[in-house]
Amino acid sequence: MAGMEYRRLGKSDLKISAIGLGAWQFSEAWGVVEYEKAKQIIAKAYELGINFFDTAMVYGRGLSEEFLGRAIRELGIKRDEIVIATKIPGDFLNRDDVFKATERSLRRLQVDVIDLMQVHWPPAWHNYPTCEYMRALEKLVHLGKIRYIGLSNFAVELMESARQCLSTIDIVSNQVRYNVVERDAEKEIIPYAEKHGIDIIAWSPLAKGAVTGKYTPENLPEFKDVRAGDPLFHPDNFREVWRLVKVLKKVGEKYGKTPAQVALNWIIMASSTVIPIPGAKSPEQVESNAGAVGWRMSFEDWLLIDQVSRSIRITRVTW
Numbered sequence: 001m002a003g004m005e006y007r008r009l010g011k012s013d014l015k016i017s018a019i020g021l022g023a024w025q026f027s028e029a030w031g032v033v034e035y036e037k038a039k040q041i042i043a044k045a046y047e048l049g050i051n052f053f054d055t056a057m058v059y060g061r062g063l064s065e066e067f068l069g070r071a072i073r074e075l076g077i078k079r080d081e082i083v084i085a086t087k088i089p090g091d092f093l094n095r096d097d098v099f100k101a102t103e104r105s106l107r108r109l110q111v112d113v114i115d116l117m118q119v120h121w122p123p124a125w126h127n128y129p130t131c132e133y134m135r136a137l138e139k140l141v142h143l144g145k146i147r148y149i150g151l152s153n154f155a156v157e158l159m160e161s162a163r164q165c166l167s168t169i170d171i172v173s174n175q176v177r178y179n180v181v182e183r184d185a186e187k188e189i190i191p192y193a194e195k196h197g198i199d200i201i202a203w204s205p206l207a208k209g210a211v212t213g214k215y216t217p218e219n220l221p222e223f224k225d226v227r228a229g230d231p232l233f234h235p236d237n238f239r240e241v242w243r244l245v246k247v248l249k250k251v252g253e254k255y256g257k258t259p260a261q262v263a264l265n266w267i268i269m270a271s272s273t274v275i276p277i278p279g280a281k282s283p284e285q286v287e288s289n290a291g292a293v294g295w296r297m298s299f300e301d302w303l304l305i306d307q308v309s310r311s312i313r314i315t316r317v318t319w
């Protein structure tokens with residue numbers, strides 16, 4: 001597709017678009033719970049050359065996976081034209097549950113094999129040994145039920161211990177929060193990934209909409225969705241974010257691009273391991289996000305954004 005860029009996912013043989021589509025929006029958390037609406041969004045993404053779709057078992061407790069699987073079928077998209085990534089929650093990581101959960105995911109997605117199965121978050125309170133679930137996932141690769149294994153929200157130490165459990169394969173990705181205002185992944189996770197040929201799938205690449213320019217300190221809504229109580233939108237933090245949004249707007253004007261497109265372009269330039277997966281609530285938003293690639297801002301503009309971004313302070317201590 002003209003304008004879309006493609007790349008390999010980590011050391012896999014999967015060819016993916018440089019921008020993916022996040023499918024968390026297809027759940028009550030974000031509000032796209034009507035199937036036809038989700039289908040239009042998926043259709044538009046596919047039409048624009050986006051072939052990388054990120055969902056998870058927990059998104060709408062299966063709803064997002066179901067919508068994605070159904071839409072792919074109804075739109076007549078061939079299986080080998082797209083890459084489906086899903087995630088197994090940190091709560092389902094004992095050996096039996098890994099198999100059972102994967103079987104259900106396959107059914108909801110209506111596919112024979114999942115391209116990328118990610119561990120959604122490390123198990124926090126269940127005391128599952130790391131090697132128990134990593135080996136179960138490796139078994140699923142050998143059984144042909146998943147193609148590649150990815151992690152999500154794993155710190156470097158946890159990535160290392162997870163990788164050590166695998167005998168014949170390696171992980172291909174770690175999916176973490178990364179956007180132009182929340183850059184903690186740059187400290188350790190991204191350098192580690194770059195060194196080891198692991199890709200970073202950037203979640204909340206638009207800072208949940210905070211850097212799109214449509215929310216201003218004056219018109220900040222009382223969110224009824226997943227953003228209610230999100231520290232980014234706390235007035236103290238949002239005033240900081242807004243300083244950067246003004247710069248994103250200014251840079252965007254030079255290129256005929258929106259702040260959202262500039263924000264996505266900036267993270268792609270920040271590291272060649274990064275693949276943003278913005279979520280979209282309408283075909284128009286997908287179209288805008290697809291327009292974040294196929295061009296690059298100048299080094300000077302990238303640096304200006306970098307510097308302003310570094311000067312802003314976000315605190316999670318909001319109460």
Ligand SMILES: NC(=O)c1ccc[n+]([C@@H]2O[C@H](COP(=O)([O-])OP(=O)(O)OC[C@H]3O[C@@H](n4cnc5c(N)ncnc54)[C@H](OP(=O)(O)O)[C@@H]3O)[C@@H](O)[C@H]2O)c1
Nearest residue numbers: 022023024152203204205206207208209212278279285288
């Ligand atoms: N692994 C994990 O733990 C994890 C965690 C979070 C997310 N994710 C994944 O990452 C994906 C993206 O992250 P996210 O949903 O948190 O946030 P995001 O992509 O940063 O922001 C998405 C929101 O921004 C707004 N938006 C999107 N495109 C826009 C555009 N072009 N112009 C203006 N507004 C636009 C929409 O909300 P409004 O229109 O309502 O403002 C949309 O719901 C998710 O779908 C999911 O697949 C993974």
